[in-house]
Amino acid sequence: MDIKDLKALIKMVTDTDITEFEMENSDEKIVIRRGKDKEIIHMAAPQYVAAAPAVPAPVAASAAATPAAPAAAPAASAKNERYETINSPIVGTFYRAPAPDADPYVEVGTVVELGGVFCIVEAMKLMNEIEAEFKCKIIEILKENAQPVEFGDPLFVVERL
């Protein structure tokens, strides 16, 4: 299923009273479950598992989902008033680490100080470090390494400290 169709499906669920939606065919199975104030989306295809967004908005990445190694992303994250999302300020490619063989800047649980770097978004061959504007802890990482992101795309769920 491509991103445009998935977006339409999610919109259909959020626009109606539907609380649970399940669809299965030979290629993939899609489950959309609506909680008190969030939607959990599971999409299982042979090699791809989508990370569930923590905010009630469809995943905004524009490129069609490409098969990748299953992400270790949690299937659900309870929305918490202390949690906020860090959104991409530019369009480009998301990288978890400063270089292909280096350690990622953050993992789930990392405490990031004011001015600390979350990740890189590469645009036009320039590596832009995305910095923290307040001290926080990483709760969830929403994008895969080397995934394209657009302006306003949520990258991390964090807890302000």
Place this chain on the structure above:
Amino acid sequence: MFHKILIANRGEIALRIIRACKELGIKTVAVHSDVDSEALHVKLADESICIGPAASAKSYLNMKAIISAAEVTDADAIHPGYGFLSENAEFAEICGNCGLTFIGPTPENMRLMGDKIRARQTVTAAGVPILPGTKESVTSAEEAKKIAEKIGYPIIIKATAGGGGRGMKVVHSPASLPNAFAAARSEAQAGFGNPDVYIEKFCERPRHVEIQILADKHGNVIHLGERDCSIQRRHQKLLEEAPCPVLPDKVRKKMGDCAVAAAKSVGYTSVGTMEFLLDANNDFFFMEMNTRVQVEHPVTEMVTGIDIIKEQIRSAAGFPLRFKQSDIKIKGHAIECRINAEHPFKFTPSPGKIDGYHPPGGLGVRVDSAVYDQYTVLPHYDSMIAKLIVHADTREEAIKRMARALDEYIIEGIKTTIPFHQRIMINKEFIEGLVDTGFLERTVF
């Protein structure tokens, strides 16, 4: 042929380009600001990317974001539409450096024609008539006085780096010259970052007649006839038609040949428009060249049967022109009314939600618009929401058809300039085809 084109624009022109791409089998990428996520061009493109917040400077004018979007989507070309980055030579250069084809002319040609002084020098060399005026910028009020006396009043002071009808001052007598000169320079600085101005003879009651050029990358240049765009308010076009109702065939041919000669002389390779002033004696004078596709291109499409955007894309992809000059025939008459989200007679902006939308139809009626029922017209961008174009066998019939189509056009929830256009359709001077660029100013609606 291109595999995927990114459209660096919004509104009706983005939609227009997407339509041409779909018919050519080319994949499309729409870029949009965050407030434009419900825009029609975003819905109809194969892919879309949000590139920034509402402010144009951070989104539709944001070169880095647009190039980045092209990179992440693997687009091989960018179509800039009109306005925004369409005549930005730096952007065209960056596209080239990043391996993206910019669908438009070369940066050199953009710079050349964007500099009004150099443009005048260039076309003069190709044999195109220009209004008596200065060949270089005028640097002092004293120099301006001498030149004005030589040319003869009335004169007009224009910004060298200007265009689109902005930064111009008409002077009728020597007494007003010093102040007008100083004011023109500071407006030019404020509007275009460059205080340089030049002086031209001011034509009384001129008509604005422009020639559509189509060129390829193999040295072929043809013209697709003229458009009359004399109905303007504060130098912004509101209504255009093709052909010009008063132009004799001899003058039409001469104008077309001039435009082609000038374009060939600079090695022009895309679509463009050469604008002329036509005076009461049917003498014409070069005004400026627009190195992009224009808002009013549909009227030319209706009378020639040629899809200008498709031809522009083919040309950019390296294909030679499919038409010779002798293949171009003008058939019938076309009129375009620009429908703006504005009060019809005060022209104050009227953004908001359209809660009733029904466009007109029928033979010879075309609507180029990116609005739809329940769409919210945003205050951040220009107010044109639709172009209503009609085509008929004669000008008289086209006027009746436009009046009929305007009557059918329902846009509720916001104010639009439809009633204004309805008044023009019954105006005697317009019906007789006698309008010039001062028509709107002196006509009371």
